[in-house]
Amino acid sequence: AQTVTQSQPEMSVQEAETVTLSCTYDTSESNYYLFWYKQPPSRQMILVIRQEAYKQQNATENRFSVNFQKAAKSFSLKISDSQLGDTAMYFCAFMSFNAGNMLTFGGGTRLMVKP
């Protein structure tokens, strides 16, 4: 069974600054996907970024980028030029190649962007 751990329950950052959210996972599988989802107060989970484990290049989506360290089983999210709209819960999630579309989530990090 896979486990996903987010060690930072809460974080805060000043608007326009950069923040990094941590995520570690444990799996015996070699093929999988990793995701970061954002859940704003509206409760709807929104995909932020996705990384295929077989790709060495770190994924980037505009202001969001990841640092994927497969050997260390680490998958951190960097948010550059933080905006007030980035205030939300952020969840790291794991999807095995062998389990359909089932996601295993971490406990989440509550991010507050301060003006």
Next chain:
Amino acid sequence: KAGVTQTPRYLIKTRGQQVTLSCSPISGHRSVSWYQQTPGQGLQFLFEYFSETQRNKGNFPGRFSGRQFSNSRSEMNVSTLELGDSALYLCASSLAPERTEAFFGQGTRLTVV
């Protein structure tokens, strides 16, 4: 393109009752997954349906069940409700049966009193 629609948005039930929640996936999506979100346990996978068949099931008691219809709409049912079933229930739809992006609905907030 319409997103994932979950109904109702809010629900209050009494202990011992049963409840049915509905999820309409994005048009063309055939995979539907359900998750339970609570402050104590976080986000937990309930089950996944594809082409009217349950493909995966999480570690929940048999009181939790689901089904998927031929139009890909899905329902989940919880019988003999307990106080601990109070949670946000999220539905996610995916285009293909495996390894594709999950799009989430806004959830149904169930309160058991």
